[in-house]
Amino acid sequence: MYELYYWPTIQGRGEFVRLLLEDVGADYVDVIRRPKEDGGGGDALRILINTTRHFAPPILRDANITISQTPIIMDYLGTKHQLTPANEDARREALRLSMLLADFLVEAHDVHHPLAKELYYEDQLDEALRRSLSFRDVRIPKFYSHLEEMISANGGYLVEGGLSHADFSLFQIVEGMRYAFPKSSARLESDRPRLVALHAEIAARPNIQAYIISDRRIPFNKNGIFRYYPELDG
Amino acid sequence: MYELYYWPTIQGRGEFVRLLLEDVGADYVDVIRRPKEDGGGGDALRILINTTRHFAPPILRDANITISQTPIIMDYLGTKHQLTPANEDARREALRLSMLLADFLVEAHDVHHPLAKELYYEDQLDEALRRSLSFRDVRIPKFYSHLEEMISANGGYLVEGGLSHADFSLFQIVEGMRYAFPKSSARLESDRPRLVALHAEIAARPNIQAYIISDRRIPFNKNGIFRYYPELDG
Numbered sequence: 001m002y003e004l005y006y007w008p009t010i011q012g013r014g015e016f017v018r019l020l021l022e023d024v025g026a027d028y029v030d031v032i033r034r035p036k037e038d039g040g041g042g043d044a045l046r047i048l049i050n051t052t053r054h055f056a057p058p059i060l061r062d063a064n065i066t067i068s069q070t071p072i073i074m075d076y077l078g079t080k081h082q083l084t085p086a087n088e089d090a091r092r093e094a095l096r097l098s099m100l101l102a103d104f105l106v107e108a109h110d111v112h113h114p115l116a117k118e119l120y121y122e123d124q125l126d127e128a129l130r131r132s133l134s135f136r137d138v139r140i141p142k143f144y145s146h147l148e149e150m151i152s153a154n155g156g157y158l159v160e161g162g163l164s165h166a167d168f169s170l171f172q173i174v175e176g177m178r179y180a181f182p183k184s185s186a187r188l189e190s191d192r193p194r195l196v197a198l199h200a201e202i203a204a205r206p207n208i209q210a211y212i213i214s215d216r217r218i219p220f221n222k223n224g225i226f227r228y229y230p231e232l233d234g
Numbered sequence: 235m236y237e238l239y240y241w242p243t244i245q246g247r248g249e250f251v252r253l254l255l256e257d258v259g260a261d262y263v264d265v266i267r268r269p270k271e272d273g274g275g276g277d278a279l280r281i282l283i284n285t286t287r288h289f290a291p292p293i294l295r296d297a298n299i300t301i302s303q304t305p306i307i308m309d310y311l312g313t314k315h316q317l318t319p320a321n322e323d324a325r326r327e328a329l330r331l332s333m334l335l336a337d338f339l340v341e342a343h344d345v346h347h348p349l350a351k352e353l354y355y356e357d358q359l360d361e362a363l364r365r366s367l368s369f370r371d372v373r374i375p376k377f378y379s380h381l382e383e384m385i386s387a388n389g390g391y392l393v394e395g396g397l398s399h400a401d402f403s404l405f406q407i408v409e410g411m412r413y414a415f416p417k418s419s420a421r422l423e424s425d426r427p428r429l430v431a432l433h434a435e436i437a438a439r440p441n442i443q444a445y446i447i448s449d450r451r452i453p454f455n456k457n458g459i460f461r462y463y464p465e466l467d468g
Binding site for chain 1: 351367
């Protein structure tokens with residue numbers, strides 16, 4: 001049984017891991033979301049970090065192995081559940097794309113928090129407005145075009161050889177972008193059909209379908225990494 | 235023989251790879267820095283990206299293998315040159331720390347460019363000043379404390395079992411921080427003796443010493459990721 005440690009009220013980076021665990025039907029506990037009396041809550045995270053010296057969640061525990069950094073967790077879980085390519089070049093490609101999507105996630109966060117994580121959005125609103133222009137006009141197109149090109153080159157998936165863990169990360173990025181930047185997403189998806197199709201294929205997988213409508217899926221909200229502020233979209 | 239593709243006028247992310255190549259005495263070409271008539275220049279990068287579909291430099295070519303994302307390059311080179319731990323848990327830890335240092339590098343960049351890469355520093359100076367407070371008071375201490383703790387727990391190196399590629403990345407981060415944030419570095423290093431000692435140990439390695447004083451080492455400058463703006467330090 002796996003133990004996932006991640007912030008209990010947002011999708012955030014933990015959601016990439018949750019999606020993979022759900023798809024493969026893994027037996028896992030979302031530890032911090034459990035009641036304190038069942039070993040959950042923030043204390044559980046503090047104890048884990050103090051004993052294993054990880055920097056930040058998500059942290060995955062598998063018996064005596066603990067892993068952090070989302071792409072490394074995805075590579076690890078994918079290897080165990082046939083979603084990491086066995087071929088070493090393709091394995092590195094899946095990891096590369098997982099890291100690229102993690103880089104994109106940082107930029108999607110920093111749009112609404114360009115100055116400091118500790119400050120409120122309202123205290124950096126003007127700066128967020130300025131950063132959103134660059135994000136929408138330069139950054140999203142650059143990333144989306146690269147993803148579309150990869151999917152086109154690899155027969156409908158990000159990496160040669162078929163479905164991999166990176167495709168689940170792509171699904172989550174598209175989900176988050178549709179929530180936080182609906183207008184930009186509609187515009188940019190219109191001429192990137194393969195990206196849209198791959199998102200739809202992941203969404204249609206039975207375990208993903210069941211998960212999305214379950215109460216295990218935390219709704220997007222204004223504490224997460226993807227946040228919907230209409231003034232930043234366009 | 236390796237081929238490294240990276241921007242020719244800055245240390246940037248390419249420097250992590252250069253340091254490792256230099257330390258192991260690898261035969262390599264810094265392709266874009268070569269004259270155009272010898273296959274160098276920006277055209278060489280464009281051709282490589284068009285044919286291999288990588289997102290951004292640094293890109294390492296080793297015969298028919300091409301790799302991007304700095305931590306993946308470090309893991310790959312480390313494996314070939316005995317600087318990636320053979321033990322799988324320790325290998326993942328070295329990769330995790332390499333990724334953590336890459337995350338820190340993004341923050342060190344965004345201090346002087348909080349709004350957009352495409353804008354000049356002077357056009358986001360006020361925002362940079364505000365972001366620098368958080369970077370100095372919250373972010374650097376958080377990262378540096380974690381690194382100090384890891385070195386303390388692992389006998390003088392970041393990862394259990396001795397020297398690894400992650401230690402070279404740490405060296406470069408400390409170098410960059412001393413250049414860009416000399417006052418903050420002096421203050422924060424004063425009670426992190428293990429981090430200072432590990433940096434010094436890497437600096438004293440013969441091949442690194444020779445490299446640092448060679449003209450292959452591009453000096454820090456105001457086009458790089460680490461930039462010295464006195465108003466952002468303190």
